[in-house]
Amino acid sequence: MENEYLVLVLSSYFFTFFLQNYEGRKKVFGSVLIARDAVDGSFTEQYRRIYDYAHELLRGNPGSTVKVKVENIDGEVIFSRFYACLKACKDSFAACRPIIGVDGCFLKGKYGGELLTAVGRDDNDQILPIAYAVVEVENKDSWRWFMDLLINDLGGDTVGASCTFISDQQKVIL
8 A cells, every 4th residue: 555655656746747848758657657567566577477376276275276378479478368266166156056147357457358257146145256267358269268167167067057057148158
């Protein structure tokens, strides 16, 4: 919280001091980016640590499923997809109603993407997150990848056939 305040103070100082000319605005924008990188870390550095995040999820939640998909383009590893279904969520779904809600939403940020989620409802009408994935774009291929992993995590085709899936009728899901 203190670092965010520092970034806010620095950015407002730079805006008032350098706003008189175009060069000043470029300096301000560059300074704000440097300050944000210092506080939050760079996006590139965070994406490089995606395997650390996956291993930490598996270490802290034995029996969970975590999948990372990357593409190798000209020797550079590019993040493509990430899937997680925690063991506690898998086990808890056994006590839920056989209804699974699936949906996707945009990720706003430097790199964008889509967040795909699957949720269930327990006997107390509480929402239970079952699994989530971050994909490059919401299309049939990414939904098929997500749904195949989800159905395998919940017990295979027998569980998948006995569940009802609810969506917002996006054409890519149908």
